[in-house]
Amino acid sequence: MRALLSVSDKTGIVEFAKALQELGYEIVSTGGTWRVLKDAGIEVTEISEITQFPECFAGRVKTLNPYVHGGILYRRDKPDHVEEAKKLGIEPIDIVAVNLYPFKETIERTDDFEEIIENIDIGGPAMVRSAAKNFHSVVVVTDPKDYDLVIEALKEGKNTLEFRRTLMIKAFEHTADYDSTIANYMNERFNEGFGDKLFIKGKKVFNTRYGENPHQKGALYEFEDFYNDLNILKGEPSFNNLTDINAATKIAVSLGKGSVVIVKHGNPCGAALKDDLITSWQKALECDPVSAFGGVVAVNGVVDKELAQKINEIFIEVLIAGKITEEAQEVFASKKRIKLFDLGQAELEISGDLWDFKHIEGGFVYQTADMVDESEVLEAKQVSKVGVKDKKDLLMAWKIAALTKSNCVTYVKDGALVAIGMGMTSRVDAAKCAIQKAKSLGLDLTGSSMASEAFFPFRDSVDEAAKVGVKAIVEPGGSIRDDEVIEAADEHGIALYFTGKRHFLH
Numbered sequence: 001m002r003a004l005l006s007v008s009d010k011t012g013i014v015e016f017a018k019a020l021q022e023l024g025y026e027i028v029s030t031g032g033t034w035r036v037l038k039d040a041g042i043e044v045t046e047i048s049e050i051t052q053f054p055e056c057f058a059g060r061v062k063t064l065n066p067y068v069h070g071g072i073l074y075r076r077d078k079p080d081h082v083e084e085a086k087k088l089g090i091e092p093i094d095i096v097a098v099n100l101y102p103f104k105e106t107i108e109r110t111d112d113f114e115e116i117i118e119n120i121d122i123g124g125p126a127m128v129r130s131a132a133k134n135f136h137s138v139v140v141v142t143d144p145k146d147y148d149l150v151i152e153a154l155k156e157g158k159n160t161l162e163f164r165r166t167l168m169i170k171a172f173e174h175t176a177d178y179d180s181t182i183a184n185y186m187n188e189r190f191n192e193g194f195g196d197k198l199f200i201k202g203k204k205v206f207n208t209r210y211g212e213n214p215h216q217k218g219a220l221y222e223f224e225d226f227y228n229d230l231n232i233l234k235g236e237p238s239f240n241n242l243t244d245i246n247a248a249t250k251i252a253v254s255l256g257k258g259s260v261v262i263v264k265h266g267n268p269c270g271a272a273l274k275d276d277l278i279t280s281w282q283k284a285l286e287c288d289p290v291s292a293f294g295g296v297v298a299v300n301g302v303v304d305k306e307l308a309q310k311i312n313e314i315f316i317e318v319l320i321a322g323k324i325t326e327e328a329q330e331v332f333a334s335k336k337r338i339k340l341f342d343l344g345q346a347e348l349e350i351s352g353d354l355w356d357f358k359h360i361e362g363g364f365v366y367q368t369a370d371m372v373d374e375s376e377v378l379e380a381k382q383v384s385k386v387g388v389k390d391k392k393d394l395l396m397a398w399k400i401a402a403l404t405k406s407n408c409v410t411y412v413k414d415g416a417l418v419a420i421g422m423g424m425t426s427r428v429d430a431a432k433c434a435i436q437k438a439k440s441l442g443l444d445l446t447g448s449s450m451a452s453e454a455f456f457p458f459r460d461s462v463d464e465a466a467k468v469g470v471k472a473i474v475e476p477g478g479s480i481r482d483d484e485v486i487e488a489a490d491e492h493g494i495a496l497y498f499t500g501k502r503h504f505l506h
Helices: 013-022 031-039 047-051 066-073 079-088 103-109 113-118 123-133 144-155 161-190 239-255 277-287 305-311 326-331 392-402 427-440 460-467 482-492
Strands: 002-007 026-029 044-046 095-099 139-141 203-208 218-222 231-234 259-264 267-273 296-303 318-324 339-342 355-360 363-368 409-413 416-421 449-452 472-475 495-498
Touching: 002 013, 002 031, 002 066, 002 123, 013 026, 013 031, 013 095, 013 144, 026 031, 026 047, 031 044, 044 047, 047 066, 066 079, 066 123, 095 123, 095 144, 103 113, 103 161, 123 139, 123 161, 139 144, 139 161, 144 161, 239 259, 239 267, 239 296, 239 318, 239 392, 259 277, 267 277, 267 392, 277 296, 277 305, 277 416, 296 305, 305 326, 392 409, 392 416, 392 449, 392 472, 409 427, 416 427, 427 449, 427 460, 460 482, 482 495
Parallel strands: 002 026, 002 095, 026 044, 095 139, 296 318, 318 339, 449 472, 472 495
Antiparallel strands: 203 218, 231 339, 259 267, 259 296, 267 416, 355 363, 409 416, 409 449
């Protein structure tokens, strides 16, 4: 019995080789792995003794040889294969443990293209694919975490076809991930990220009980290891919880530490950034306490016992925070339906993906991510006769509008969202709906700041804003009727700023 070990990640390889040797396997290895095993006192055969050909071209060619691939690939269940292997002097290789040159780590560390090219593995993927293809006879191992499982299976007679098939799938995932990383990198470097092929890949974190609806299946996949930091303190995150958590967290991070955001079905129904978290919570809740019932709350900070008691006065489904203290968790212990998650740190964070995509029937549309920069508001062009010195509320309104479904209009007053209209088919309807909701809740919009994530096509939204006492408006500008919009602002004494950038979110 023979095992071929050739790994870039040496974690656990010495212990794995020793265990295999104790089970009677001859160990064959290459280059750096061979040296590590040799230095550890393991009897190991260098690959050149098998290939009868030396490694060459600075190690570029060492395993691309019929004595290697023939030993892996020939079918043990086919007499003609067995006979041909004997005739050619090819010995079977029963275990292949390979992981690949660190391409991803290299591109994260350097921009030196020569070094990057040299860290593209050729022989490794070929061996993995060969072993995976012949999984009926060969055990293929690409993850050091599986070494113990393999040894256990060999010792206890569990080296079944099903076991090898599981490792086969993992092996093909490994090479697919590797090749797609290379292809995406080359397109990013030479084609601005938009090549003829694009590979979107993720690693499963966990299955959800179902998708958006009970008849659908669902799961969470991550691009990197971001969700490793998500602590599930109470409850099980559903598919819809995860999308709502994403929406709430993105806004909370955008607003800054100390903010509280309430989301329902992906839409914000409350947000505030005040001097303390309890006040932020209270002001966020005032915006729409009816919609907040059963909502998702993101706290960009630490939830302590006192804040937990305030939040616990109503039913919310999910609380996500930088940290939820043990005392705070005890407050929610009796609430069976609430779900608690935190990141175990002082504030929330997001992965900050640089790209975005949406599924459409038959494919997907792909784009660079939409980023909201504070300079868009702080340096916005004043187009009205009057202006405002303090743009904090304008900035907050702009951030929330940019991260909310279009058409969207937001109203912020004294660091709190007081009205919002989102996902409307006309901008004036968004403006009116927000006002009507605020009036029904007895909220005073006098002195508030208003933001629209895209330009006003007509002056009507400005006229509606004037009726409730809006003092300042920020919008992209760019309409053929901008002059009419500016005129309306001047008529009503409203400060109007153009950012020159829109933030559609469809």
